[in-house]
Amino acid sequence: MPRRFYGRAATEVAPDLLGRVLVRTRRDGTRLTARIVETEAYAEDDPASHAFRGPTARNAVMFGPPGYLYVYFVYGMHFCMNVVTGRAGEGTAVLLRAAEPLEGIRAMQIQRGREQIRELCSGPALLCQALGIALSSDGTDLVGGGDVSIVGGSPVERASIAIGPRVGIRVGVEHDRRYLIRDDPFVSRGRPVPTSRSATSDPSRR
Numbered sequence: 001m002p003r004r005f006y007g008r009a010a011t012e013v014a015p016d017l018l019g020r021v022l023v024r025t026r027r028d029g030t031r032l033t034a035r036i037v038e039t040e041a042y043a044e045d046d047p048a049s050h051a052f053r054g055p056t057a058r059n060a061v062m063f064g065p066p067g068y069l070y071v072y073f074v075y076g077m078h079f080c081m082n083v084v085t086g087r088a089g090e091g092t093a094v095l096l097r098a099a100e101p102l103e104g105i106r107a108m109q110i111q112r113g114r115e116q117i118r119e120l121c122s123g124p125a126l127l128c129q130a131l132g133i134a135l136s137s138d139g140t141d142l143v144g145g146g147d148v149s150i151v152g153g154s155p156v157e158r159a160s161i162a163i164g165p166r167v168g169i170r171v172g173v174e175h176d177r178r179y180l181i182r183d184d185p186f187v188s189r190g191r192p193v194p195t196s197r198s199a200t201s202d203p204s205r206r
Helices: 010-016 105-112 124-131
Strands: 021-025 031-042 069-074 078-085 092-103 148-151 161-164 178-181
Antiparallel strands (some): 021 148, 078 092
């Protein structure tokens, strides 16, 4: 995906990432790919965002140009990855929450210690573990030919996208900024999304 794709508001990029394919190329040449099925947007005015209190050494990538990977360590044991969006200096990003494994499934099973394909990438930390994403991937240029990229895939129609509250946060809970492909079996087991809501009625996109 070109850099201009990411240079928009997180609430615009998040639903547009659904159906795209995340590609991780390991040092041995093995390709691990997965179709993105669930995302969360974190905007600059968002108290749930790591960037809300300004730039730090930890979140510096979020304040850089769009199209880079922001990876952070959480709970002393997990990694989560985000796509930086908007303009440089804004501090906005999209969390990649879940994906459908496509290529390199056996390698993902080994890295996850799980056999069930539906369980391999069904959460942000699980997705990182399955693809071998760690802090060393923080700052990877998704557009510049690095070992992580996002390619076109098949964009999802707005009517097939459900929106709802994000998972695992205590502030900013009033914002419906979680986007997922409706009825997709590979989404995470987080907070359920109302079946009546879709991206076409998302007030944050108006």
